[in-house]
Amino acid sequence: MKIEKRDWLFIALIVVIVGxxxxxxxxxxxxxxxxxxxxxEVYDVAYQHAPGPDASIFKRAFFRPAKKAAEKNCESCHEANGIKLPPNHPPKHRCLFCHKLVK
Ligand code: HEC
Ligand code: HEC
Structure with a gap:
């Protein structure tokens, strides 16, 4: 079988996707x-509108925690408790994009 240019493009695409x-x-x-x-308090705010265990499967599947509301107090409370971010900490707005909630 002869491998044509088009095939190479296809192979390259697969390599990129796998990468x-x-x-x-x-x-x-x-x-x-x-x-x-x-x-x-963070979890309470984030999950305040969480559907109950007997809610429909769609409601539960599409539920997203209220991250924006839950993030409001992160910094002020950490400051009050003397918790510092590491010096090489990335840009820090939207804490919960990076620091995940565990449930
Ligand atoms: C009411 C105070 C308070 C609030 C609000 C708060 N934190 Fe904290 N956080 C602490 C304290 C105190 C610690 C030190 C360890 C502990 O007690 O859990 C800490 C530790 C952490 C740690 C380090 C955990 C570890 O494993 O070392 C992370 C990450 C963190 N907080 C993220 C957040 C984020 C993100 C938010 C907002 C969504 C937040 N915190 C809101 C008080 C708070
Ligand atoms: C772009 C991603 C990102 C965002 C946004 C972010 N962080 Fe971080 N944070 C990190 C990374 C990466 C580290 C260092 C690795 C680690 O220890 O988790 C870190 C470390 C920390 C630590 C130290 C944890 C420890 O005990 O070593 C705290 C506390 C923390 N972040 C709080 C916050 C707070 C509060 C916010 C929002 C104001 C925030 N972070 C936003 C990525 C992020």
Whole structure:
């Protein structure tokens, strides 16, 4: 079988897709928001409108935690408790994009 230019493009495309897939499937490295007494208020706000266990499967599938509302107090409370971000911390608006909630 002769491999034509078009086939090479196709092969290159697959290599790129597999590469991206491997790059983003790496283990989660950023620390999660601990699900502890201190962070209870974060979880309470984020899941305040969470559908109950007997809600329809669609409601549960499409539910997203209220991250924006839950993020409001992260910094002020950390400041009050003397918790500093590491010096090389990335741009920090939208904490919950990186620091995941665990449930
Ligand atoms: C009511 C106070 C308070 C609020 C609000 C709060 N934190 Fe914290 N956070 C703490 C304290 C205190 C610690 C130190 C460890 C602990 O007690 O959990 C901490 C630790 C952490 C840690 C480090 C955990 C670890 O494993 O070392 C992360 C990450 C974090 N907070 C993220 C967040 C994010 C993101 C938010 C907002 C969505 C938030 N926190 C809101 C008080 C707070
Ligand atoms: C762009 C991604 C990103 C955003 C947004 C972000 N962080 Fe981080 N954060 C990181 C990374 C990466 C680290 C260092 C690795 C680690 O320890 O999780 C870190 C570390 C931390 C730590 C130290 C954890 C420890 O005990 O070592 C705290 C506390 C923290 N972030 C809080 C916050 C807060 C509060 C916000 C929002 C104001 C925020 N982060 C937003 C990515 C992010």
């Amino acid at each position: 991206i897939f491997l790059a983003i499937s790496g283990k989660e490295k950023t620390k999660v928001v601990p699900n502890n007494a201190t962070h209870k």
